Amino acid sequence: MARIDAGFPADCGWGMGTSPAGGLKPLSTGVHRSGSTGRVRVVTSHVSPDYRFSVAPMMDWTDRHCRVFHRKLSRKARLWSEMVTADAVIHGDRARLIGFSDVEHPVVLQLGGNEPDKMAEAARIAEAMGYDEVNINCGCPSDRVQSGAFGACLMREPATVAACVRAMAGAVSIPVTVKCRVAVDDDPPRETLFGFVEAVAAAGCTVFTVHARKAWLSGLSPKQNREIPPLDYDLVAEVKAAYPALKFVLNGGITGLDQCMAHLQVFDGVMLGRAAYQTPSLLGAVDHTLFDPALPVITPAEAVLAYRPYVADQLASGLRLASMTRHMLGLFRDRPGARRWRRILSEEGHRPGAGLDVLDAALEAVVTDVPA
Secondary structure (H helix, E strand, C coil): CCCCCCCCCCCCCCCCCCCCCCCCCCCEEEEEECCCCCCEEEEEECCCCCCCEEECCCCCCCCHHHHHHHHHHCCCCEEECCCEEHHHHHHCCHHHHHCCCHHHCCEEEEEECCCHHHHHHHHHHHHHHCCCEEEEEECCCCHHHHHCCCHHHHHHCHHHHHHHHHHHHHHCCCCEEEEECCEECCCCHHHHHHHHHHHHHHCCCCEEEEECCEECCCCCCHHHHCCCCCCCHHHHHHHHHHCCCCEEEEECCCCCHHHHHHHCCCCCEEEECHHHHHCHHHHHHHHHHHHCCCCCCCCHHHHHHHHHHHHHHHHHCCCCCHHHHHHHCCCCCCCCCHHHHHHHHHHHCCCCCCCHHHHHHHHHHHCCCCCC
């Protein structure tokens, strides 16, 4: 397999060596470093991961500031990083590339790569930093990912993915999972997906997030690959039925919580991408709707106020306001005042020295029900 450039950008258990890659010890204790401070901390967990709802990894979008904002809307959602190559994790600026705040948990680091030793080393680093899970990207179809011979290309290399899973699972006690498509190009979807799951599960992976579309490695842009290939939920349901011991999370074309509830009758979880990012207010109802009706629905105004102290801390450290507020532009989408909200944040937030007064002005312009 081709080697991966260490400078490639992030765009696009039962004990060591014997743990099922998607499982956890009934009681596991590990030494971790805080994703934000590097301080060592001991984590003890006996709770199996809940895959019911996840926010997808999205290039240039799901950075650490986005994830903190999303966590203010949902305590239960599983949050994912952007994809980062194993080489970048090993050799790059870890604080910048994969640093995170403790409030983000549960949080998943998605890795790109095809070399088992490097993927295992990157997984060790992720576990030491405190990530709750590492995931192998087998679904991204971009040219730059293809040039590294990983992403969706790996749908044709199940033995390579299995080797990576085996090496990673032997190196860490956190879950090692896989995100994939149903097939690539003209490959037959049913044979491809069943064969891929069979081989990778045999290596110990027990959790698969499946984007229920083919990936076309030429002729379609990454954006078109998210929209043009037809969805095949029935095929993913077939695989789920054939492998009842495995967990399957459905991704692709899901835009609302009503759809989520329907899919959860079949699948172990659902994953939303652009719908969650572009209309983040829907995340405010995730905990109440999908997890526990006793949990509150978080309003957009409540989320802004909850996020405000984080914004203040980051501003004090020298971060630009727009680096955080860019993830909030769609928060009041389809609500009165949404245009004023976007305009103030877009126009004022990029100015040098922009501070909390801009966020406060935007909120005041759009809502009158701000909690006292």
